[in-house]
Amino acid sequence: MGILDFFDLKPLGAILGDLETPVPVIDVDIVDANLKRWQARSDALGLANRPNAKTHKLAEVAKYQLALGASGISVQKLGEAEVVADARISDILVTFNIVGELKLVRLAALARRTAISVVADSAEVARGIGGAGLVAGCDIAVLVECDTGAGRNGLQSADAAVALAKFVDATPGVTYGGLMTYSAAGGRVKADAFLAGARDLAAAAGLQTATVGIGGSPDMWKDEGLSSATEYRAGTYVHFDRSLIALGACSYADCVLSLLAAMVSRPAPERAIIDAGSKALTSGPLGLEGYRVVHSLGDAQVYNVNEEHGYLDLSRVDVRPSIGDLVAITPNHACPVSNLFDQVILVRGSEVLGRVGVDALGLVQ
Amino acid sequence: MGILDFFDLKPLGAILGDLETPVPVIDVDIVDANLKRWQARSDALGLANRPNAKTHKLAEVAKYQLALGASGISVQKLGEAEVVADARISDILVTFNIVGELKLVRLAALARRTAISVVADSAEVARGIGGAGLVAGCDIAVLVECDTGAGRNGLQSADAAVALAKFVDATPGVTYGGLMTYSAAGGRVKADAFLAGARDLAAAAGLQTATVGIGGSPDMWKDEGLSSATEYRAGTYVHFDRSLIALGACSYADCVLSLLAAMVSRPAPERAIIDAGSKALTSGPLGLEGYRVVHSLGDAQVYNVNEEHGYLDLSRVDVRPSIGDLVAITPNHACPVSNLFDQVILVRGSEVLGRVGVDALGLVQ
Numbered sequence: 037m038g039i040l041d042f043f044d045l046k047p048l049g050a051i052l053g054d055l056e057t058p059v060p061v062i063d064v065d066i067v068d069a070n071l072k073r074w075q076a077r078s079d080a081l082g083l084a085n086r087p088n089a090k091t092h093k094l095a096e097v098a099k100y101q102l103a104l105g106a107s108g109i110s111v112q113k114l115g116e117a118e119v120v121a122d123a124r125i126s127d128i129l130v131t132f133n134i135v136g137e138l139k140l141v142r143l144a145a146l147a148r149r150t151a152i153s154v155v156a157d158s159a160e161v162a163r164g165i166g167g168a169g170l171v172a173g174c175d176i177a178v179l180v181e182c183d184t185g186a187g188r189n190g191l192q193s194a195d196a197a198v199a200l201a202k203f204v205d206a207t208p209g210v211t212y213g214g215l216m217t218y219s220a221a222g223g224r225v226k227a228d229a230f231l232a233g234a235r236d237l238a239a240a241a242g243l244q245t246a247t248v249g250i251g252g253s254p255d256m257w258k259d260e261g262l263s264s265a266t267e268y269r270a271g272t273y274v275h276f277d278r279s280l281i282a283l284g285a286c287s288y289a290d291c292v293l294s295l296l297a298a299m300v301s302r303p304a305p306e307r308a309i310i311d312a313g314s315k316a317l318t319s320g321p322l323g324l325e326g327y328r329v330v331h332s333l334g335d336a337q338v339y340n341v342n343e344e345h346g347y348l349d350l351s352r353v354d355v356r357p358s359i360g361d362l363v364a365i366t367p368n369h370a371c372p373v374s375n376l377f378d379q380v381i382l383v384r385g386s387e388v389l390g391r392v393g394v395d396a397l398g399l400v401q
Numbered sequence: 402m403g404i405l406d407f408f409d410l411k412p413l414g415a416i417l418g419d420l421e422t423p424v425p426v427i428d429v430d431i432v433d434a435n436l437k438r439w440q441a442r443s444d445a446l447g448l449a450n451r452p453n454a455k456t457h458k459l460a461e462v463a464k465y466q467l468a469l470g471a472s473g474i475s476v477q478k479l480g481e482a483e484v485v486a487d488a489r490i491s492d493i494l495v496t497f498n499i500v501g502e503l504k505l506v507r508l509a510a511l512a513r514r515t516a517i518s519v520v521a522d523s524a525e526v527a528r529g530i531g532g533a534g535l536v537a538g539c540d541i542a543v544l545v546e547c548d549t550g551a552g553r554n555g556l557q558s559a560d561a562a563v564a565l566a567k568f569v570d571a572t573p574g575v576t577y578g579g580l581m582t583y584s585a586a587g588g589r590v591k592a593d594a595f596l597a598g599a600r601d602l603a604a605a606a607g608l609q610t611a612t613v614g615i616g617g618s619p620d621m622w623k624d625e626g627l628s629s630a631t632e633y634r635a636g637t638y639v640h641f642d643r644s645l646i647a648l649g650a651c652s653y654a655d656c657v658l659s660l661l662a663a664m665v666s667r668p669a670p671e672r673a674i675i676d677a678g679s680k681a682l683t684s685g686p687l688g689l690e691g692y693r694v695v696h697s698l699g700d701a702q703v704y705n706v707n708e709e710h711g712y713l714d715l716s717r718v719d720v721r722p723s724i725g726d727l728v729a730i731t732p733n734h735a736c737p738v739s740n741l742f743d744q745v746i747l748v749r750g751s752e753v754l755g756r757v758g759v760d761a762l763g764l765v766q
Contacts, residue, residue: 054502112709132710135676136421136725157666189668301555303548303556304557343455343740372680376740
């Protein structure tokens with residue numbers, strides 16, 4: 037079984053150099069290797085693997101992740117959940133507080149047709165989800181989100197987490213599904229202690245914690261800090277990127293997604309302009325210097341972006357490229373890049389396999 | 402005449418607080434004022450006004466700009482040109498080098514149905530456009546792009562610009578349409594001198610420079626450096642944003658576009674999490690501190706973004722918001738924000754007028 041079994045590809049009859057740019061390109065053999073390696077590790081650790089589809093935004097890849105052994109899918113918003121549910125994937129966790137009447141109506145509709153669970157970090161959010169469960173006619177499982185050091189969403193103490201678990205348990209339309217966190221890079225030991233403490237406190241209060249979920253690609257290969265977890269959520273590992281190279285989670289060889297761009301101007305000897313700017317590469321540096329161009333140009337960096345222009349520094353490049361040449365760029369952060377395109381090109385090395393539409397494009401809500 | 406004459410709006414029957422978030426909101430009265438003020442100034446200066454549609458990505462707004470007196474429209478890529486041409490707008494300048502066979506085929510198709518002109522800064526690019534003109538059966542006007550200090554695309558000297566103008570003049574399928582530049586903020590006097598010199602050199606070589614085009618919202622209200630220009634391209638001025646406040650081109654009162662987001666978590670007294678992260682606000686700081694929340698929360702800043710999470714600092718906010726409350730954020734740079742959404746909401750103050758689809762969404766090429 038391989039990822040190509042999940043796509044209905046039409047041959048493009050193109051080579052890489054023929055493709056219209058800018059366009060994201062995904063190497064299927066590296067996707068295969070990344071997904072299988074992580075599933076094997078999850079199996080070895082006895083952890084349920086619940087990958088986050090926010091990175092690839094492709095229902096086909098989500099189905100492949102499940103076929104390889106994932107226990108379910110996680111997503112970051114309802115729009116992604118709806119795309120995944122449309123593909124008949126039935127075990128979906130939305131790792132974002134669902135707030136507002138229109139969103140709760142959509143959640144109720146999803147609960148009627150799929151086994152959807154959600155997170156909450158306050159009574160207000162849990163009460164709203166309970167209302168959606170009552171409308172749907174079925175209880176929605178709620179995981180209590182804990183802030184174990186990332187400084188984002190979540191309860192600040194085990195006591196507060198268990199208080200919310202009790203509230204959920206007593207609220208019509210929802211059931212207490214367990215605990216979850218997104219741990220900051222390097223913060224998993226602390227997260228583990230927080231979650232274990234909350235789980236034990238909940239047990240003492242008579243509440244069974246079915247799931248203890250932890251997430252994040254940065255620490256995915258580390259062994260420590262997994263004593264309490266029953267489930268792991270990783271997203272970016274399907275593609276990897278420069279930010280995860282910097283954090284030691286992968287190498288360039290593991291990076292799946294590259295952005296193919298064309299050289300459109302050579303205004304000065306050491307400067308080239310490519311047709312990929314912030315509307316293709318995003319503008320976020322993530323604390324990294326430049327964007328690395330991996331193929332064909334050694335260490336050349338994209339040192340600036342405007343909306344449609346990328347500025348490429350050729351000062352350390354031996355063979356200077358010509359107008360029309362294509363370059364493949366490894367993004368700093370893959371997830372917001374695939375978010376910008378309505379298609380991706382599947383390749384195997386330099387062979388073009390076909391084009392895939394991105395179902396979740398523009399689903400900002 | 403007002404902008405609402407150009408939209409076929411269906412009433413939403415909603416108030417601002419009912420809208421599903423995140424969603425961009427545009428105040429039509431401020432759009433009206435911004436567009437009319439700039440058109441009046443262009444008229445007073447005797448400058449052709451050629452606004453760039455990349456900012457709003459709405460054919461209806463482009464039509465309104467023309468109705469107010471704009472001489473034509475400029476765009477940053479072929480996908481935008483096609484959307485504008487579909488709306489029967491016939492005078493379109495693409496201010497980006499068109500490179501590659503597939504793009505040149507699209508350019509030829511556009512040339513058959515509209516008066517399209519393009520830029521070039523090399524013989525290679527001009528030759529490709531000439532081929533498209535021959536395929537289309539009509540000459541395509543080429544403006545020679547000059548790098549007058551921005552360090553992006555363009556010829557580096559007046560001599561080089563005139564050499565390319567001569568090449569264009571001698572190339573089948575294209576005509577020499579003039580000179581253009583994007584001048585860096587504060588760089589217009591230098592740009593003007595460059596362009597005047599190139600124009601005079603071209604004249605000495607027997608070439609008439611029909612258009613001298615200059616662009617950029619940052620310097621749009623400055624009087625100096627306009628001696629040679631016949632045409633001005635501004636894009637962001639329709640919306641304005643924090644980056645243009647910082648450059649002195651506008652005030653908060655002129656900013657049209659705000660991103661409406663919901664408070665989804667209050668994990669700590671001084672921290673709120675909103676449902677607008679880098680996939681809604683973009684990640685680019687543009688050298689500005691945070692993102693300013695203009696309505697309802699004084700000086701509260703979005704101090705960090707993940708893909709779906711925005712981190713709001715409430716330490717200096719007197720009245721602390723509750724979960725479910727909406728906040729309106731003025732983006733640092735408006736253009737990449739409207740690029741992320743398939744819809745915008747038109748409002749007048751706090752009155753919701755209707756919803757508009759964004760035709761150019763996902764047209765990355």
